Amino acid sequence: xxxxxxxxxxxxxxxxxxxxxxxxxxxxxxxxxxxxxxxxxxxxxxxxxxxxxxxxxxxxxxxxxxxxxxxx
Numbered sequence: 071x072x073x074x075x076x077x078x079x080x081x082x083x084x085x086x087x088x089x090x091x092x093x094x095x096x097x098x099x100x101x102x103x104x105x106x107x108x109x110x111x112x113x114x115x116x117x118x119x120x121x122x123x124x125x126x127x128x129x130x131x132x133x134x135x136x137x138x139x140x141x142x
Contacts, residue, residue, distance in 0.1 A: 074130075 092100060108121075123141040128134065 073127075 125139050126135050127137040
C-alpha cells in the first residue's frame with residue numbers, strides 16, 4: 071500500500087479580494103504576516119508558543135478515517 075501525503079487548507083470567510091491580495095505577496099511576506107498574527111494571538115490568549123499537531127490517515131476511496139492523532 072502506497073501512502074500519499076495530502077494537505078488540505080480550510081478557508082473560513084475569505085473573499086476573492088482577500089485571495090487576490092495574498093497572491094500578490096511573496097511566500098516570505100505571507101509567512102511574516104502569519105507569524106505576526108500568531109504572536110498577537112499568543113499574547114492575547116496566553117498560549118504556549120507551539121501549534122497543536124494534528125494528523126489523520128484517510129482512505130481516499132471511502133473517506134474513512136483510519137487513524138487520527140492530536141497532540142495536547
